[in-house]
Amino acid sequence: MGEIRALRIPGCSLLGRIAILAIIAAGGTFLFTTAGMSSAWHSSQQMPDLSTRKGLYEAGCQYCHGDDGRGVDLSTVGFDVPLPDLTDCSFATREPDADWFIVTHQGGPVRGFANNMPAFGEAFTDEQIRQVVGYLRTFCTDNRWPRGELNFPRAIITEKAYPEDESVFTLGGNADDLRGRFLYEQRVGPTGQFEVAVPVGFRQNNGQGSWLGGVGDIEVGYKRVFAHSVNNGTIFSGGLSATLPSGNEDKELGKGTFVFEPFVSAGFALPRNSFAHVQIGFELPIDADKADRELFWRGVFGTTLTAGPWGRSFSPMVELLGVSEFEEEATVNLFDVLPQVQVTLNTRQHIMANVGVRLPVNRTEGRPTQIIFYLLWEWFDGGLFDGW
Amino acid sequence: MLKQVRWGPILTTRRSTEAIVLAVTLLSLPTLWLTGAGGSPAYASAERQTSVQATGSISGVVRFVGSQPDSAILQMVADPFCLIAHQGKTVTVENLVVNANGTLRSVFVYIRDSDAIGASVPIAQPVELNQVACVYQPRVLGVQTGATIKITNSDTTLHNVNVQATNNPSFNVAQPIPGMSIERSFANPEVMIPVKCDVHSWMRSYIGVLPHPYFAVTGKDGAFDISGLPAGDYVLEAWHETLGTRTMSMKVEAGALAIANFSFAKER
Numbered sequence: 001m002g003e004i005r006a007l008r009i010p011g012c013s014l015l016g017r018i019a020i021l022a023i024i025a026a027g028g029t030f031l032f033t034t035a036g037m038s039s040a041w042h043s044s045q046q047m048p049d050l051s052t053r054k055g056l057y058e059a060g061c062q063y064c065h066g067d068d069g070r071g072v073d074l075s076t077v078g079f080d081v082p083l084p085d086l087t088d089c090s091f092a093t094r095e096p097d098a099d100w101f102i103v104t105h106q107g108g109p110v111r112g113f114a115n116n117m118p119a120f121g122e123a124f125t126d127e128q129i130r131q132v133v134g135y136l137r138t139f140c141t142d143n144r145w146p147r148g149e150l151n152f153p154r155a156i157i158t159e160k161a162y163p164e165d166e167s168v169f170t171l172g173g174n175a176d177d178l179r180g181r182f183l184y185e186q187r188v189g190p191t192g193q194f195e196v197a198v199p200v201g202f203r204q205n206n207g208q209g210s211w212l213g214g215v216g217d218i219e220v221g222y223k224r225v226f227a228h229s230v231n232n233g234t235i236f237s238g239g240l241s242a243t244l245p246s247g248n249e250d251k252e253l254g255k256g257t258f259v260f261e262p263f264v265s266a267g268f269a270l271p272r273n274s275f276a277h278v279q280i281g282f283e284l285p286i287d288a289d290k291a292d293r294e295l296f297w298r299g300v301f302g303t304t305l306t307a308g309p310w311g312r313s314f315s316p317m318v319e320l321l322g323v324s325e326f327e328e329e330a331t332v333n334l335f336d337v338l339p340q341v342q343v344t345l346n347t348r349q350h351i352m353a354n355v356g357v358r359l360p361v362n363r364t365e366g367r368p369t370q371i372i373f374y375l376l377w378e379w380f381d382g383g384l385f386d387g388w
Numbered sequence: 389m390l391k392q393v394r395w396g397p398i399l400t401t402r403r404s405t406e407a408i409v410l411a412v413t414l415l416s417l418p419t420l421w422l423t424g425a426g427g428s429p430a431y432a433s434a435e436r437q438t439s440v441q442a443t444g445s446i447s448g449v450v451r452f453v454g455s456q457p458d459s460a461i462l463q464m465v466a467d468p469f470c471l472i473a474h475q476g477k478t479v480t481v482e483n484l485v486v487n488a489n490g491t492l493r494s495v496f497v498y499i500r501d502s503d504a505i506g507a508s509v510p511i512a513q514p515v516e517l518n519q520v521a522c523v524y525q526p527r528v529l530g531v532q533t534g535a536t537i538k539i540t541n542s543d544t545t546l547h548n549v550n551v552q553a554t555n556n557p558s559f560n561v562a563q564p565i566p567g568m569s570i571e572r573s574f575a576n577p578e579v580m581i582p583v584k585c586d587v588h589s590w591m592r593s594y595i596g597v598l599p600h601p602y603f604a605v606t607g608k609d610g611a612f613d614i615s616g617l618p619a620g621d622y623v624l625e626a627w628h629e630t631l632g633t634r635t636m637s638m639k640v641e642a643g644a645l646a647i648a649n650f651s652f653a654k655e656r
Contacts (some may be wrong), residue, residue: 019426024553045545046544047565050565059537059546059564059565060546060562060564061547063467063545064586064587076466076589077466077586077587077589078584078585078586078587078588078589078590078591079586079589097553107559107560107561107574109560110558115550115552115558115560116550116560116586117560117564118548118550118560118561118566118586119559119560120560120562122561122568122570123563123565123568124563283643345484354412368573
């Protein structure tokens with residue numbers, strides 16, 4: 001009763017005071033139970049301003065992805081799939097806006113992700129989805145990471161400028177000579193990439209009916225992005241690789257000497273989902289008696305087509321390959337053309353295949369046409385059997 | 389004058405009987421057209437009469453055997469809107485609701501085998517599923533294949549409708565805008581399709597999809613009523629989201645009411 005007396009309000013009956021106490025208690029309970037919650041807009045019972053990209057994020061994304069993009073605690077949502085950290089630039093910069101748009105519009109399953117990500121295509125207009133994707137982009141504040149828009153489809157031979165976390169198995173050759181190559185690439189920081197490649201070869205033993213095979217010259221390399229601009233659609237990189245004399249020289253599986261290969265490469269976005277790669281470099285053997293010094297240049301032009309608005313991607317490309325071999329007596333110039341098409345194989349689009357035909361343009365004697373195929377796995381995006 | 393000249397002789401000649409038959413026939417044509425093109429009036433009338441006489445009903449109650457289970461209290465702390473929407477009232481988990489009279493709520497009772505129903509079933513009726521104060525209303529509902537189901541968010545908070553079908557395409561649609569509705573239909577029978585909201589972990593609903601309209605969901609009295617059912621032998625099934633299913637063979641006679649009472653007990 002003493003507490004009630006302390007809250008005495010002139011003209012207010014005992015019943016009225018009890019009612020006021022109840023209201024205060026209820027308010028206190030509410031404050032207690034909502035303490036520690038995210039500052040969700042809905043605590044105010046007011047809709048966010050959907051004319052702003054921040055308001056769109058608050059209305060549609062904040063519940064799960066959190067105020068700051070790091071994702072809410074899983075105990076507060078109805079699923080147990082870890083939420084991505086949108087502030088993690090390594091995650092947030094890899095894919096182009098178009099993929100973020102598709103997943104937001106159609107939901108996670110359209111790209112082989114969890115179905116807990118719902119489709120917003122019936123709630124927001126295309127322009128609103130573009131706005132909210134733009135807002136998601138602000139969570140990564142480190143501009144050193146090149147954007148996924150600059151990650152153009154990989155050609156068979158040319159080293160692209162964009163750094164990757166991927167594995168590629170390439171197989172090519174003809175009826176007498178098959179060459180395979182296991183390539184592993186791993187990003188290092190925002191702009192670096194380490195890679196190691198193990199070639200294997202199988203060739204006819206000079207018409208004797210038997211085959212020779214083995215490991216070729218193993219390569220290690222490092223690539224670094226020097227400059228990139230998603231607004232200009234350009235990316236420039238440089239790198240150095242070293243080829244070790246691990247292959248059997250007698251079986252023509254190796255050169256028998258260390259070879260260093262400095263190079264620069266660039267990628268360019270072109271209109272209508274088209275793109276170009278350029279790479280120029282040198283092959284510099286330590287032992288000039290065992291291998292020629294070479295200047296190589298490579299260029300790729302391609303475009304990407306999709307089956308329907310959300311479907312499989314096809315990237316037909318033409319690769320032009322040139323090399324100048326500096327022999328003692330003269331310089332030999334060789335030119336090849338390599339038409340090819342890359343196809344995404346699974347729904348998540350992180351497993352791809354490419355097949356092409358390498359056609360010698362000049363000095364065709366002793367240089368037969370080769371069919372080349374690769375299987376590419378962007379392992380950062382999931383396992384080999386994920387997202388089909 | 390022209391009419392008098394034409395009709396006068398007809399009405400006064402020996403063919404007057406034929407004229408009356410002709411007039412009656414002409415007058416009846418629009419009526420036939422309105423009541424159903426193609427069939428003779430005698431046949432249509434007989435079919436309608438047969439269908440009325442050949443149907444019966446099933447009624448019953450679904451009881452819960454055992455002591456009243458404790459209801460867990462929903463913790464809606466994840467979303468302040470939901471807390472405020474219930475104005476401080478305690479909200480319990482609705483996965484097992486025993487009514488005051490000892491009956492079970494939200495039991496889906498339906499004709500499991502549709503063979504005896506025949507190919508001709510009434511036109512599918514649209515149904516609605518609403519999200520109010522962060523709870524699905526109703527928790528359990530039935531819909532006929534091909535019928536429209538309208539799903540609405542009546543809350544000023546984000547809900548996503550995650551429909552996890554196995555015999556129909558699944559979908560998960562976000563509804564961030566108050567009053568927003570979507571419309572879908574299911575082509576294939578499926579009992580039951582779970583529906584959940586990934587934002588609010590407690591939100592659950594179940595949709596029973598059937599190729600016929602002979603289903604019902606028990607309410608606060610635990611009773612159900614299925615009427616207009618063609619006479620025949622049926623298997624009636626009662627489905628409850630946590631207690632499983634019970635089945636009962638039934639004979640439905642024309643113009644009669646069959647009684648089917650189910651009992652569920654919570655397994656320990």
